[in-house]
Amino acid sequence: MGDDILSYNGGVALAMKGKECVAIACDKRYGVQNRTIATNFTKIFQYSDHCFVAFCGLATDVQTVSERLKFRTNLYELREQRKLKPVVLYNMLTNLLYERRFGPYFVFALVVGLDPKTGETYVYDSDNIGAVSDNVNLATVGTASEYIFGLGELFFKPNMNSDELFEATSQALLNGVDRDSASGWGAVVYVIEKDKVTVRELKGRQD
Amino acid sequence: MVESVIGIRGKDFVLLAQDANTTKYGILNMKFDTNRLFKLSEHCAMLAAGEPGDVVQFAEYVGKNIQLYKMINGIELSPYACANFTRHEMATSLRSRNSFLANLVVGGYSTNERDQNRAQLYSIDYLGAMVSANVVAHGFCQFFALGIGDRLWKEDLTVDEALFMLQTIVNELGKRMAAYPHCVFVRIIDAQGIRVLDNMYPEKIHVAKPSEGELQTSADMMDIHS
Numbered sequence: 001m002g003d004d005i006l007s008y009n010g011g012v013a014l015a016m017k018g019k020e021c022v023a024i025a026c027d028k029r030y031g032v033q034n035r036t037i038a039t040n041f042t043k044i045f046q047y048s049d050h051c052f053v054a055f056c057g058l059a060t061d062v063q064t065v066s067e068r069l070k071f072r073t074n075l076y077e078l079r080e081q082r083k084l085k086p087v088v089l090y091n092m093l094t095n096l097l098y099e100r101r102f103g104p105y106f107v108f109a110l111v112v113g114l115d116p117k118t119g120e121t122y123v124y125d126s127d128n129i130g131a132v133s134d135n136v137n138l139a140t141v142g143t144a145s146e147y148i149f150g151l152g153e154l155f156f157k158p159n160m161n162s163d164e165l166f167e168a169t170s171q172a173l174l175n176g177v178d179r180d181s182a183s184g185w186g187a188v189v190y191v192i193e194k195d196k197v198t199v200r201e202l203k204g205r206q207d
Numbered sequence: 208m209v210e211s212v213i214g215i216r217g218k219d220f221v222l223l224a225q226d227a228n229t230t231k232y233g234i235l236n237m238k239f240d241t242n243r244l245f246k247l248s249e250h251c252a253m254l255a256a257g258e259p260g261d262v263v264q265f266a267e268y269v270g271k272n273i274q275l276y277k278m279i280n281g282i283e284l285s286p287y288a289c290a291n292f293t294r295h296e297m298a299t300s301l302r303s304r305n306s307f308l309a310n311l312v313v314g315g316y317s318t319n320e321r322d323q324n325r326a327q328l329y330s331i332d333y334l335g336a337m338v339s340a341n342v343v344a345h346g347f348c349q350f351f352a353l354g355i356g357d358r359l360w361k362e363d364l365t366v367d368e369a370l371f372m373l374q375t376i377v378n379e380l381g382k383r384m385a386a387y388p389h390c391v392f393v394r395i396i397d398a399q400g401i402r403v404l405d406n407m408y409p410e411k412i413h414v415a416k417p418s419e420g421e422l423q424t425s426a427d428m429m430d431i432h433s
Contacts, residue, residue: 038340
């Protein structure tokens with residue numbers, strides 16, 4: 001821990017793809033170094049019917065960046081008179097982050113989305129200065145991201161249905177946060193399908 | 208860090224408590240009736256602790272702007288809105304020339320009937336991270352307040368139960384903190400507004416007198432005069 005600004009508050013998020021469904025999950029801890037202050041700090045925000053973003057890093061920047069992005073997406077929807085697509089949201093986010101290239105926000109981001117007509121799935125991640133990634137099967141950000149990457153790779157199978165996807169995401173997250181003192185205290189999992197979004201709260205080890 | 212600010216949320220009320228000491232150079236007690244509460248609206252107030260100048264400057268700035276909103280728009284902001292405005296100001300000032308080293312507790316009662324939770328309590332740290340919780344605190348007292356809150360807080364907490372929790376916290380602070388809180392100011396915010404309750408004091412610590420046995424050494428037990 002020590003001086004590392006990205007692990008000052010802790011937290012983790014994970015995103016995984018399935019067949020015409022995507023899942024995004026995060027833990028609920030809000031802490032200051034080794035002290036836990038609250039256990040209701042979720043890091044996932046919704047920007048459209050099927051577009052979600054998770055921010056992990058310094059808590060104040062999680063809130064600031066999610067608010068600033070909301071401002072931009074609201075203006076987009078008012079001007080364009082249509083809802084956001086995941087790729088557009090991702091580009092807006094990376095642009096927002098790169099604007100502060102030499103005085104950056106301390107958040108890493110995950111963007112997930114689904115096209116309800118075609119069923120095409122999108123999972124992207126970004127570092128704190130807006131580096132773009134490809135559309136990947138699995139992505140994690142946060143203090144326990146390395147642990148969760150390992151588990152995610154293990155549990156991931158191509159073309160999972162929504163139940164399998166939920167199980168894989170949940171197990172990867174819950175077991176990964178058990179290895180990290182700065183994450184945990186419960187989790188929230190969003191499973192996004194063409195016709196619905198299911199939110200489930202998980203109770204893991206409460207430590 | 209040595210100043211205590213605590214907030215407890217109960218059923219339709221919020222209790223805000225602050226220690227009333229001002230200390231200098233880490234050891235001198237200068238003042239025993241320091242006020243750390245800043246009224247934001249009729250049903251919302253903020254406790255602020257941290258760098259002395261920053262606390263007053265920031266708290267007054269936010270307070271006056273919220274009052275200005277009321278004058279311009281004719282309605283009072285809910286505690287949720289006040290807290291979000293405060294957080295925004297804190298986060299904006301963080302990356303500017305003037306940042307404020309002030310940790311805040313914003314609490315109040317929402318007069319909007321459509322709000323699900325009418326009693327609202329938020330903690331905002333000096334970086335601008337805001338969180339809503341049932342028990343919030345800043346400074347060294349956080350270690351005690353959150354732990355005792357985990358044990359004693361429950362759904363539909365009554366005023367008496369909340370005051371008991373607060374007295375437990377204050378007793379613990381009096382026992383364990385070198386910066387002893389001589390007096391704690393307590394305010395309650397509910398549907399009737401902001402009211403001041405009786406001051407709280409840490410309970411006296413009783414220490415047993417050392418026994419006479421300790422005053423005797425082995426040399427005393429040798430009879431050298433016989």
